[in-house]
Amino acid sequence: MLKERIREEAHRLHEETIHTRRHLHAHPELSFSEENTAAYVASRLDAIGLAYEKMANTGLVALLHGKKGPSDKVVALRADMDALPILELNDVVYKSTVPGVMHACGHDGHTASLLGTAAILKSLEHEFAGTVKFIFQPGEECTPGGASIMIREGVLQNPAPQNILGQHVMPELETGRIGFRAGRYMASADEIYITVEGKGGHGAMPHTTIDPVLITSHMIVALQQIVSRNANPTVPSVLSFGKVIANGAHNVIPDKVTIDGTFRTMDETWRFEAHRRIKEMARSIVESMGGRCEVNITxxxxxxxxxEKLTARTRSLTEDYVGKENVVDLPIWMAAEDFASYSQLTDACFYRLGVRNEKKGITSGLHTATFDLDEKSLEIGSGLMAWLALNNL
Known part of the structure; x- marks a missing residue:
C-alpha cells in the first residue's frame, strides 16, 4: 500500500517536478556560484513545508522528522546543483539562458527529483518514524568539491545519518532502468601540473639550448611506466596528460613547457604512492637532461x-519498485564524483538513473552540448528515492 501511495504521489507531482527541472535548466549556475539556484530550492522547500539551513555558502540542508513515533534512525539523500561551462546546442523551450553555461551533467534533474522526493515524504510524514536529511549540494564539478566543504561544516552531524544515498542520471541506460555496482565504483581523481624549464634558443642551433620540449617528451613517455610497471595490475589506474604548452615557434625552442594531466585509481594507498613516484620520476628525468622541474599535484x-550490504539492500528494494528486469549491473567507471567524500565516512550507495529515450532523440552523453534527459525519469527517480528512504528507516 505504501509503495502504491508513493507511486501515486510521484505521478501527481510529476508536472511540478518537470517545471522545477526546466526552471533550473534554463537558469544554470557554475560551481560555488549557485546563489539563484539555492534561493529557488529554498522557495520550493518553503512551499513543501520543510525547514532548512544554509551550508557551504550556496548549499542547503533540510530535515523531515517522521511522526509515526520516536526513532533515532537517519537517512541522508543528496543532490548536486551546479552546472558546467558548456554552450548548450539543444533547441528546446527550456534551453539555457546563460551563454556558455549548461546543465550538461543532469544536476538540474537531480535537484528537481530530490525536491519531488521531499514533497512525497512530507505527504507521508505520519507513516514513518525517523529522520530524512535532504542535502542540496553545490560545487560537485569543481575541486575541492562541495561535499568536502559541507562535511567540514557538519552535514554528517546533528543528526548523523546511518547511511546516505545518491542518484545520478545515466544516458547509457534507458528510462526506467536503474544501475548498481557494489564496492569500489568510481575512481579517485587528482590534477597534475608540471613545469619543465630549460634554455631556449634557435631551432637551428639546438646544441646551444637545453630543449624543454625534448625533455618533456621523454618525461611523458617514461611516466606511463608508473601505470604499466608500478601499479598492481588488479588495481585500475589511469595517467593522462591532456594539455601540453610549448610556446615556441617552428624555429624557436622555448624556455619552458607546461603540462596538465590527471591521475585516477581505485586504491587510496596506491594513489598517494603514485603521487610520490610521479614527482620523483619527473624530476629525475628532467634534471638528468639538464633541466629543472616543478611538479604540483592537487x-x-x-x-x-x-x-556492500547497503547496496545489496538498496538494489533489492529497487527491484521491488521498478521490477527486477529493470535493474542492471554497472562496470567500474574511471570518472570521479565528489559523493565519494561521503562514502569515505559513512555507509553510502550511489546508483544510476536511466534517462535515455532513443525515440525522442535523447541519446547524448554527459558533459556534451546536446545532453538532455527523458523527463519521465523524474517521476521514477523521485518516487524510487522516497521508497528507498522509507525502507532505510
Missing part, C-alpha cells in the same frame, strides 16, 4: 565506495 576526490 588532491581531488577520493575513491567512491558503495557499501
Amino acid at each position: 588532491v581531488g576526490y577520493p575513491v567512491l565506495i558503495n557499501e
